[in-house]
Amino acid sequence: xxxxxxxxxxxxxxxxxxxxxxxxxxxxxxxxxxxxxxxxxxxxxxxxxxxxxxxxxxxxxxxxxxxxxxxxxxxxxxxxxxxxxxxxxxxxxxxxxxxxxxxxxxxxxxxxxxxxxxxxxxxxxxxxxxxxxxxxxxxxxxxxxxxxxxxxxxxxxxxxxxxxxxxxxxxxxxxxxxxxxxxxxxxxxxxxxxxxxxxxxxxxxxxxxxxxxxxxxxxxxxxxxxxxxxxxxxxxxxxxxxxxxxxxxxxxxxxx
Amino acid sequence: xxxxxxxxxxxxxxxxxxxxxxxxxxxxxxxxxxxxxxxxxxxxxxxxxxxxxxxxxxxxxxxxxxxxxxxxxxxxxxxxxxxxxxxxxxxxxxxxxxxxxxxxxxxxxxxxxxxxxxxxxxxxxxxxxxxxxxxxxxxxxxxxxxxxxxxxxxxxxxxxxxxxxxxxxxxxxxxxxxxxxxxxxxxxxxxxxxxxxxxxxxxxxxxxxxxxxxxxxxxxxxxxxxxxxxxxxxxxxxxxxxxxxxxxxxxxxxxxxxxxxxxxxxxxxxxxxxxxxxxxxxxxxxxxxxxxxxxxxxxxxxxxxxxxxxxxxxxxxxxxxxxxx
Ligand SMILES: Cc1cc2nc3c(=O)[nH]c(=O)nc-3n(C[C@H](O)[C@H](O)[C@H](O)COP(=O)(O)OP(=O)(O)OC[C@H]3O[C@@H](n4cnc5c(N)ncnc54)[C@H](O)[C@@H]3O)c2cc1C
Ligand SMILES: Nc1ncnc2c1ncn2[C@@H]1O[C@H](COP(=O)(O)O)[C@@H](O)[C@H]1O
Numbered sequence: 001x002x003x004x005x006x007x008x009x010x011x012x013x014x015x016x017x018x019x020x021x022x023x024x025x026x027x028x029x030x031x032x033x034x035x036x037x038x039x040x041x042x043x044x045x046x047x048x049x050x051x052x053x054x055x056x057x058x059x060x061x062x063x064x065x066x067x068x069x070x071x072x073x074x075x076x077x078x079x080x081x082x083x084x085x086x087x088x089x090x091x092x093x094x095x096x097x098x099x100x101x102x103x104x105x106x107x108x109x110x111x112x113x114x115x116x117x118x119x120x121x122x123x124x125x126x127x128x129x130x131x132x133x134x135x136x137x138x139x140x141x142x143x144x145x146x147x148x149x150x151x152x153x154x155x156x157x158x159x160x161x162x163x164x165x166x167x168x169x170x171x172x173x174x175x176x177x178x179x180x181x182x183x184x185x186x187x188x189x190x191x192x193x194x195x196x197x198x199x200x201x202x203x204x205x206x207x208x209x210x211x212x213x214x215x216x217x218x219x220x221x222x223x224x225x226x227x228x229x230x231x232x233x234x235x236x237x238x239x240x241x242x243x244x245x246x247x248x249x250x251x252x253x254x255x256x
Numbered sequence: 257x258x259x260x261x262x263x264x265x266x267x268x269x270x271x272x273x274x275x276x277x278x279x280x281x282x283x284x285x286x287x288x289x290x291x292x293x294x295x296x297x298x299x300x301x302x303x304x305x306x307x308x309x310x311x312x313x314x315x316x317x318x319x320x321x322x323x324x325x326x327x328x329x330x331x332x333x334x335x336x337x338x339x340x341x342x343x344x345x346x347x348x349x350x351x352x353x354x355x356x357x358x359x360x361x362x363x364x365x366x367x368x369x370x371x372x373x374x375x376x377x378x379x380x381x382x383x384x385x386x387x388x389x390x391x392x393x394x395x396x397x398x399x400x401x402x403x404x405x406x407x408x409x410x411x412x413x414x415x416x417x418x419x420x421x422x423x424x425x426x427x428x429x430x431x432x433x434x435x436x437x438x439x440x441x442x443x444x445x446x447x448x449x450x451x452x453x454x455x456x457x458x459x460x461x462x463x464x465x466x467x468x469x470x471x472x473x474x475x476x477x478x479x480x481x482x483x484x485x486x487x488x489x490x491x492x493x494x495x496x497x498x499x500x501x502x503x504x505x506x507x508x509x510x511x512x513x514x515x516x517x518x519x520x521x522x523x524x525x526x527x528x529x530x531x532x533x534x535x536x537x538x539x540x541x542x543x544x545x546x547x548x549x550x551x552x553x554x555x556x557x558x559x560x561x562x563x564x565x566x567x568x569x570x571x572x573x574x575x576x577x578x579x580x581x
Contacts, residue, residue, distance in 0.1 A: 013530065013531050014530060017394045096367070123393055124391075126376075127366065132367075142331075142360045143356060143360075145505065159505075161356060165445055165447070169444075179505060215404055215406040216374065216403065218402055224397065224398060224399055227537075227558075230542075230557045231558070232561075233559055253541045253559075255462075255541050256579065
C-alpha cells in the first residue's frame, strides 16, 4: 500500500498568541512548534495500515524550514520518507494554495490512501483535506473515528450530529482524522536516530508549477472580544449560592 | 457580475435543520445591505415542500435539486449539484453551516469553484460591497477578518451563533437538474446508527452542563444529568473525563472535541485548561462550579461558585426547578 500522511507544523496548544499591534498577524517569535495534534492521529493510522498491509508511508508537509522538524518527528514515529515543500512564496498560502501544493506533490507519486488531520489548530480551517481530494478528483471521508481497509476500499465510521455513519469508499481517497481514531505513539529513541537518515525531498513552489496567489486573506487579526468580568457568588451555604445563581440566570442573563 | 447572497440549506430525513434558518436570517441581513436577493440551494430527494419554510426566514428564491442520488448526503453528489447551480447563476456570496455536513461540503465546493472559504465564522458583515467574515483562529486566542478575492465569497457559519429572524418572503421555487453522473459517486452510506437518547447534539444545544475530572467517576455525572434535564440541556465533558472512560468521545468539548456555543454553559469540576476553553469560550453565559478559587475557568465565568460541586449542583437543580417549573 502507498500511504501518504499530510502534516502541518503548528504552535503548541499551550502557546500564548499575541496579536501584532497593527493587526497584521501574530507575534511568532516565542512560539514552541509541534505537529498538529490531528495529524498525529493521521500519521498513527498510516503506520497501522502499513504494519497490517505492508507498503510505505510518505509524509508531505508545506511550510518554512522549521517544518522539517515535524517531518522528522513523523519519520521517527515510523514513516519511511518525506517531501518538504518550502518556499517563501508560500508564506501567505491559504487552504487552496496549500492543497494545490500538496496535490502537485502527490500527483507525482503512487498513492492509495491519503491521511490528513480534520483541521489544523492554527488557522482552524479544516479545508485542506477536502480541497486536496477535489484537486486529485478522488473521494473524501472527513472526521473519521474508525477506518478499516478491505483490500480495494475503506470502510469508516463518521460521527455526525446525533448519529454515526458507516461509509464505504473506493480507493484512492482522502481521510481526515479526529480524536477517537487511535492513540498516537511516541517516537522511540532508536526511531529518532533512524529518522535522521531517512530521505526527505525538498521542493520549491516553482518545481510544482502551481499558482501561489491566495484566494483568501486575513485582512486584519484582532484579539478576542473581552468578556465582562464575572461575579463570584458569595454565601454561607451551598443552597444559598445555588439559589443566587439560579436567580441571576433567570433575571439577569435570562437564559433559563 | 456576481450578485445575490445564497445559502446552502441543510436537511436531514426530510426536515430542515435549525442551522438552515440561522443561515437564511444571516443572509437576509447581508442581502438587505447590498440591496440583493437571498437564494437558497436545497438538495435531497422529495424535498421541494421544505422551500416555503425557508421563505419565512427571508429567502426570495429556492433552487431545488431533487434526485435519489442526493439522499442520503454524499459529498461528491452534493458538491457536484451545488457547483452546477452556482456556476449557472453566479451568486456573489455563498453561506453554509459549519456543521459536520456543512464543513465537509463547503471545503469540497470551494475547491471545485476554485475560490476561498472562511470556516466556522462567528460574525459576517459587508464592507465596500464585499463579505468580511470574522472567525476565531488559534482556538479562539485571536480572531481574523477574512476577505476572499475570488468569486463567490464563501463562508461557513458556526451553529447557534446567528440569531433566527422571521422575515417572510416569497421563496419562489426553481427546480434544476442536478445532473449527477452515477459513475462519479465512489462512496456509499452503509448504515446510519441514530443516537436514541433523544437529545440534540452538543453543537446545537442551548444549555450544556459539563463535567470534568472533579466528577470523580461515571456515577458523578448523574447529578449533571438531573440538572440538564431541568434546564432542557445536554451533558458534556472535559477530555480528562472522556479519556477516563466516564463519557463518550462525542461528549468531549474542547480543542480535540467539539466547539460549542450554547446560551448557557455550566462547567462543574473542570479546571479550565486552555484546550477546554478553546471549545466553549464562545458560549453566551458561563457558570463555573469548582472548589479551587484559583482555577482558570473562573477567568471566563460570568457567575462563579467556589465550593464542592457535589453540594452545589443538587441545590442548583432544585433552585432551577422552582424557577422554570
Ligand atoms: C493537544 C491537546 C488537546 C487537548 N484537547 C482537550 C479538549 O478538547 N478538551 C479538554 O477538556 N481538554 C483537552 N486537553 C486536556 C487539557 O489540557 C486538560 O488536561 C483537561 O481539560 C483537564 O480536564 P479537567 O478540567 O476535567 O481536569 P482537571 O484539570 O484535573 O480539573 C479538575 C477540576 O475539578 C475541581 N474539583 C475536583 N473536585 C471537586 C469538587 N468536589 N467540587 C468542585 N470542584 C472540584 C478541581 O479543583 C479542578 O479544578 C487537551 C490537551 C492537549 C495537550
Ligand atoms: N501546510 C501544510 N502541509 C501539509 N499538510 C497540511 C498543511 N496545511 C494543512 N494540512 C493538512 O490538512 C489538514 C487540515 O488543515 P486546515 O485545512 O489548514 O485546517 C491538516 O491537519 C493537515 O493534515
